[in-house]
Amino acid sequence: MSVQIIKNASRIFAVTAALVLTATVAAASGGGGPALKTQKWSFNGPMGTYDRAQVQRGYQVYSEVCAGCHSLKYVRFGNLLDIGFSEAQAKAVAAEYEAEDGPDDDGEMFMRPARLSDALPAPFANDKAARASNNGALPPDLSLIAKARVGGADYVYTLLTGYSDAPAGHEVAEGMEYNAWFPGTQIAMAPPLSDDGIEYVDGTAATADQQAKDVGAFLMWAAEPKLEDRHRTGLKTMIFLIILTILFWLVKRRVWRDAH
Amino acid sequence: MSNPGVTNQVMQWVETRLPIFSFINHSVGTEYPTPRNLNYWWSLGSIAGVALVLQIVTGIVLAMHYVPHADMAFESVEHIMRDVNYGWMMRYLHSNGASLFFVAVYIHMFRGLYFGSYKAPRELLWWFGILIFLAMMATAFMGYVLPWGQMSFWGATVITNMFTAIPIVGEAVTTWLWGGYSVAGPTLQRFFSLHYLLPFVIFALMFIHLWALHTSKSNNPLGIDVKSEKDTLPFHPYFTTKDLVGFGVFFIILAYWVFFNPNYMGHPDNYIPANPLVTPAHIVPEWYFLPFYAILRAVPDKLGGVALMLGAILILFVIPWLDTSRVRSATFRPIYSKFFWIFVVNGLILGWVGANPAEGSFILIGRIATAYYFAHFILVMPIVGWFEKPKPLPDSIAASVLGDDTAKEAK
Numbered sequence: 312m313s314v315q316i317i318k319n320a321s322r323i324f325a326v327t328a329a330l331v332l333t334a335t336v337a338a339a340s341g342g343g344g345p346a347l348k349t350q351k352w353s354f355n356g357p358m359g360t361y362d363r364a365q366v367q368r369g370y371q372v373y374s375e376v377c378a379g380c381h382s383l384k385y386v387r388f389g390n391l392l393d394i395g396f397s398e399a400q401a402k403a404v405a406a407e408y409e410a411e412d413g414p415d416d417d418g419e420m421f422m423r424p425a426r427l428s429d430a431l432p433a434p435f436a437n438d439k440a441a442r443a444s445n446n447g448a449l450p451p452d453l454s455l456i457a458k459a460r461v462g463g464a465d466y467v468y469t470l471l472t473g474y475s476d477a478p479a480g481h482e483v484a485e486g487m488e489y490n491a492w493f494p495g496t497q498i499a500m501a502p503p504l505s506d507d508g509i510e511y512v513d514g515t516a517a518t519a520d521q522q523a524k525d526v527g528a529f530l531m532w533a534a535e536p537k538l539e540d541r542h543r544t545g546l547k548t549m550i551f552l553i554i555l556t557i558l559f560w561l562v563k564r565r566v567w568r569d570a571h
Numbered sequence: 572m573s574n575p576g577v578t579n580q581v582m583q584w585v586e587t588r589l590p591i592f593s594f595i596n597h598s599v600g601t602e603y604p605t606p607r608n609l610n611y612w613w614s615l616g617s618i619a620g621v622a623l624v625l626q627i628v629t630g631i632v633l634a635m636h637y638v639p640h641a642d643m644a645f646e647s648v649e650h651i652m653r654d655v656n657y658g659w660m661m662r663y664l665h666s667n668g669a670s671l672f673f674v675a676v677y678i679h680m681f682r683g684l685y686f687g688s689y690k691a692p693r694e695l696l697w698w699f700g701i702l703i704f705l706a707m708m709a710t711a712f713m714g715y716v717l718p719w720g721q722m723s724f725w726g727a728t729v730i731t732n733m734f735t736a737i738p739i740v741g742e743a744v745t746t747w748l749w750g751g752y753s754v755a756g757p758t759l760q761r762f763f764s765l766h767y768l769l770p771f772v773i774f775a776l777m778f779i780h781l782w783a784l785h786t787s788k789s790n791n792p793l794g795i796d797v798k799s800e801k802d803t804l805p806f807h808p809y810f811t812t813k814d815l816v817g818f819g820v821f822f823i824i825l826a827y828w829v830f831f832n833p834n835y836m837g838h839p840d841n842y843i844p845a846n847p848l849v850t851p852a853h854i855v856p857e858w859y860f861l862p863f864y865a866i867l868r869a870v871p872d873k874l875g876g877v878a879l880m881l882g883a884i885l886i887l888f889v890i891p892w893l894d895t896s897r898v899r900s901a902t903f904r905p906i907y908s909k910f911f912w913i914f915v916v917n918g919l920i921l922g923w924v925g926a927n928p929a930e931g932s933f934i935l936i937g938r939i940a941t942a943y944y945f946a947h948f949i950l951v952m953p954i955v956g957w958f959e960k961p962k963p964l965p966d967s968i969a970a971s972v973l974g975d976d977t978a979k980e981a982k
């Protein structure tokens with residue numbers, strides 16, 4: 312009987328594996344361009360967590376560089392507590408910005424210092440304004456970018472470090488840059504990062520490569536803020552389910568003992 | 572009315588007014604005789620039932636926070652993911668649960684195909700299975716539209732556009748479905764309404780499916796009829812405990828996807844808000860539709876493609892009569908069992924073609940695999956059944972399971 316079970320189980324796994332394989336082919340065929348420069352992220356793997364220091368540096372890169380063009384509308388100042396900011400720090404960060412509120416008793420909208428419950432402010436009032444300042448191209452909101460691209464954080468890192476001169480015979484239009492990893496290879500975003508373009512508060516050497524990695528990790532956190540919770544709950548759930556299933560199996564064996 | 576299990580006074584009081592306990596006992600209790608040789612492939616039916624309940628429960632929770640409006644749907648899903656307590660878990664359970672529901676039902680159907688469970692006297696049981704499958708496809712398709720991402724929007728556009736292929740009234744029907752002149756807010760709102768409704772239709776269909784099952788009783792791996800009580804075991808405790816093992820394995824697999832790889836089976840583009848002005852490079856449906864998507868695109872003609880895709884499912888209704896074999900189980904069919912596995916591989920090829928753009932050699936492979944899909948039912952089933960010489964069948968289930976001697980002794 313147990314041989315039978317193993318045989319059956321292995322068949323079930325074979326079928327599932329085949330289905331997964333089909334899905335892999337489907338997913339893999341989605342992305343174009345050369346292979347991504349895959350990194351060893353701390354959040355990879357079933358028990359992965361965010362590296363607080365890295366994600367905080369990534370926030371610094373975002374707020375000092377990317378926020379000039381890209382919004383991050385699903386992240387609130389209060390969420391910074393999740394990546395290790397103290398409440399006082401997060402409040403201080405929020406207070407540097409203004410948020411629109413109102414209407415007041417006179418029916419007027421007014422500006423006030425931002426609070427923890429406010430979303431990070433968008434750099435442009437609307438998409439048209441964003442396009443007008445970016446040669447007609449729209450800088451996408453980055454809240455979900457790490458889940459909205461094949462490769463996630465690896466894609467962000469690779470894109471940001473992927474600028475180069477166009478190969479011979481390759482026309483690059485006015486105001487565009489060559490980037491082999493961007494679909495169509497011409498991107499309207501000028502290379503945003505440069506060595507020592509910013510100065511990290513924690514003293515880490517701010518190479519362009521380091522910044523790209525850090526902002527990649529930060530954007531993964533922005534897209535999937537519950538990842539650590541998910542991994543922790545997952546581990547507990549798995550242990551529980553495996554024990555439960557073994558118990559079920561023992562009960563079943565006991566019940567069936569005399570039936571063969 | 573007499574039920575040996577009901578000894579408690581209160582239970583007896585209820586039982587004489589509403590015989591719920593004997594109903595349960597006849598359905599899944601000690602009085603439901605089940606072939607003793609059922610293997611774990613027979614657990615997939617009850618696993619599908621559990622998956623359906625899981626979808627309904629998680630779906631109801633999601634619906635408490637979801638907003639079916641074109642301007643707010645995407646945001647409300649993010650609200651669930653970020654702000655609602657365990658919202659991420661509900662959503663990942665629901666999306667990955669849908670995928671595993673299809674895995675369970677596909678295995679369940681292939682089990683039926685292999686062991687000839689569709690053959691007399693189980694034709695209506697099989698038919699209600701196909702109706703469930705159709706309702707599941709409609710439900711899953713409309714559910715995928717709800718987050719209002721790019722794939723939601725463009726998948727909905729491609730699929731609803733199929734209705735324009737209907738001669739004469741096509742355009743009018745499509746406009747009516749959309750509630751306008753393209754997929755837009757009104758479409759989303761009605762899809763939400765129907766997506767909430769259909770699982771309960773599936774639930775009702777499942778009861779009819781089970782009613783038919785309890786009339787003809789389960790088939791079994793040998794495909795021979797139950798001849799005496801020795802061939803069976805009471806459903807409880809034998810198959811209740813066996814099914815529990817299956818549930819455990821199902822939840823372990825589900826937990827893997829939900830907690831450790833939740834977006835793998837989805838498409839990254841669906842994390843981009845719907846935009847009617849930007850068409851994604853490749854529009855692909857969810858993996859469980861891919862084989863049918865490949866059949867749809869195998870024909871250059873729109874109406875032809877739609878007809879063929881529909882036919883691919885409808886043909887399942889007539890296989891009880893296309894299969895000419897005298898025996899049910901492919902275990903005893905040396906030739907057909909080979910064709911069965913070829914059919915499975917062919918289905919995977921169709922899925923692979925469906926995942927890829929319809930260009931280059933994919934077109935040819937897709938056409939050959941589509942032709943083979945239909946040939947399996949229209950040619951292989953009748954012809955092989957007719958000339959194949961089945962292996963000798965065992966005398967009875969008991970004889971096969973317990974060995975001949977014990978079976979004789981027991982007489």
Ligand code: HEM
Binds near residue numbers: 614
């Ligand atoms: C919501 C989806 C479904 C649920 C919940 C469901 C449930 C069940 C259950 C609990 C059983 C008895 C246990 C078993 O034999 O595995 C069963 C049997 C069966 N189902 Fe389904 N089913 C579903 C979909 C389908 C579909 C799509 C088909 C095929 C078109 C199908 C065909 C059958 C057949 C032929 C049997 C009898 C199998 C035998 O006795 O050999 N079912 N179903």
